[in-house]
Amino acid sequence: MKELEVRTASSSYPVYIGEGIRKQAAAFLTSLNRPMTKILLVTDAEVDRLYGDDMYQLLSEKWPVKKxxxxxxxxxxxxxxxxRIQTEAISFHMDRSSCMIAFGGGVTGDLAGFCAATFMRGIDFIQMPxxxxxxxxxxxxxxxxxxKLGKNLIGAFxxxxxxxxxxxLLQTLPEQELRSGMAEVIKHALIADHVFLEQLLGLQTLNGLTSDDLNEMIYKGISIKSAVVHEDEKEEGIRAFLNFGHTLGHAIEAEYGYGQITHGDAVALGMQFALFVSEQAVGCRMDRKRLTEWLRGLGYPGTIRKDIETSVLSGRMMNDKKTRGGMIQFIVLKELGKAGDLMLSRDELENWLNKWRMEETA
Ligand SMILES: NC(=O)c1ccc[n+]([C@@H]2O[C@H](COP(=O)([O-])OP(=O)(O)OC[C@H]3O[C@@H](n4cnc5c(N)ncnc54)[C@H](O)[C@@H]3O)[C@@H](O)[C@H]2O)c1
Ligand SMILES: [Zn+2]
Structure with a gap:
């Protein structure tokens, strides 16, 4: 098992990574020394089908739990x-010393986390990804x-x-979900660690990934993310670099319709476009062809659906949370492993996107 500590301006907390460690969840939770009068275990239908009963049993040996x-x-x-979750928490008579556990993917984590942040103005919250x-x-x-009008618009830190x-738990993850998650691993390498990137470039397929590979990727990815968050918890500066590939990625997700493309596939398209802008507008030196061919070889899409117009995408991008006074903060690479930003008007962004889409279909 590996352990790291995330330190932010507001708090610090442990991250435990390892195979089979859910069985030690009660011990980890006890070691936090929190009151935990009750636990609300939030999970999704698929994770529940696979692991829900086991997890419920494990926790309910020690605490009153509602799933x-x-x-x-x-x-x-x-x-x-x-x-619905707030209603469940209230009817379970949870109090300010109770705890919510998110047992699932990013959807469950974001949702349960926001519930925990606001239930009685904030109760303890544990992530079990x-x-x-x-x-x-x-x-x-x-x-x-x-x-309805946009992703992640109602939330908190x-x-x-x-x-x-x-x-x-990742052993049961469908391949497309593995690829989706891998896009964020690749993003972390691209913005912060060119040695890690070179290592990843050695991968030809996601099929044969061993659990050692996955543990290593998760450890490195979390280390990079936590270093960024340590410096800038509330996204006043460098945390924005984590949005690499996401400006276009979010617009694609919204246009395709949620559930029609995974977050990671959309971000992979966004990263290919951001690499193009990095090369053409910022002069970032890279073998872009090698990078895009590698991504496509791993199964990521290389082009955006033709029926979606560039002007529609640029309109979506302007609604992003990263717009300031009509200009959008677009994250680029200055070099491989080093991110920066570029302020672009809607016209400029649309121009770059048109050029990139033309290149991709040429
Ligand atoms: N808060 C943040 O900083 C942040 C960062 C990145 C992404 N996100 C959000 O994360 C969400 C995407 O997360 P996700 O990709 O984990 O999606 P998800 O939670 O929907 O999980 C993907 C699918 O995999 C299934 N699944 C989960 N675990 C499984 C397992 N062990 N075995 C088999 N199937 C399993 C789920 O039921 C679901 O169908 C998006 O909403 C995105 O906005 C948030
Ligand atoms: Zn993302």
Whole structure:
């Protein structure tokens, strides 16, 4: 097992990573020395089907536990589910010393985290991630639900008290979800660690990944994320670098419709575009062809659906949380392993996107 400590301006907490460690969850939780009068275990339907009963049994030996199951997938990150979980917490008579545990992927973590942040103005919250993507979402304290008009628009910064990451759970993850999570691992390498990137470039397929590979990737990815969050918890500066690939990625997710493309596939498209802008506008030196071919070889898409117009995407991008006075903060690479930003107007962004899409279809 590996352990690291995330230190932010507001708090610090342990991250445990290892195979089978969910079985030690009670011991980890006890060692936090928190009152934990009751536990609300929030999970999604698929994770519940696979592991829900076991987890419930494990925890209920020590604490009063109520399990709440939300539908599997992005749809669950809604105000409706938010209210349902709060209703369950109130009717279970939870108090300010109770705790919510998110047992699932990024959707469950974001949703349960936002519930914990606001239930009685904030109660303890534990992340038990079950997807590769959640190496990103479970650390750093961004919690949110979606609004009809945009993703993650209603949320908070709220750090968990601990992250317990049992990597054995990833064995049942479908390949497309593994690839989705891998996009964030690649993002972490691209923005902060060119040696790690070179290592990843050695991978030809995601099929043969061993649990050692996964443990290592998760450890490195979380280390990079926690170093960024340590310096800038509330995204006033360098934390924005974590949005590499996400400006276009979020616009693609919204246009395809949630559930029609995974977060990671959309981000991989966004990263290919951001690499293009980095090379063309910032002069970042790289073998872009090698990078894009590698990504496509791993199964990521290389082009955006043709029927989606560039102007529609640029309009979406301008609604992003990263817009300031009509200019968008677009994250680029100055060199491989080093991020920076570029302020772009909507026209400039649309121009770059048109050029990139033309190159991709040429
Ligand atoms: N808070 C943050 O900093 C942050 C960062 C990145 C992404 N996110 C958010 O994370 C969400 C995406 O997370 P995700 O990709 O984990 O999605 P997810 O939680 O929907 O999980 C993906 C799918 O895998 C299934 N699943 C989960 N664990 C499984 C397992 N062990 N075995 C088999 N199936 C399993 C789920 O039921 C679901 O169908 C998005 O909403 C995104 O906005 C948040
Ligand atoms: Zn992401």
């Amino acid at each position: 709440v199951i939300v539908p599997s997938g992005e749809e669950a990150k809604s105000l409706e589910m938010y209210e 079950t997807t590769l993507l959640a190496h990103d979402s479970a650390v750093g304290g961004k919690v949110a639900v979606n609004h 709220y750090q968990p008290k601990a992250v317990i990451y049992d990597t054995e």
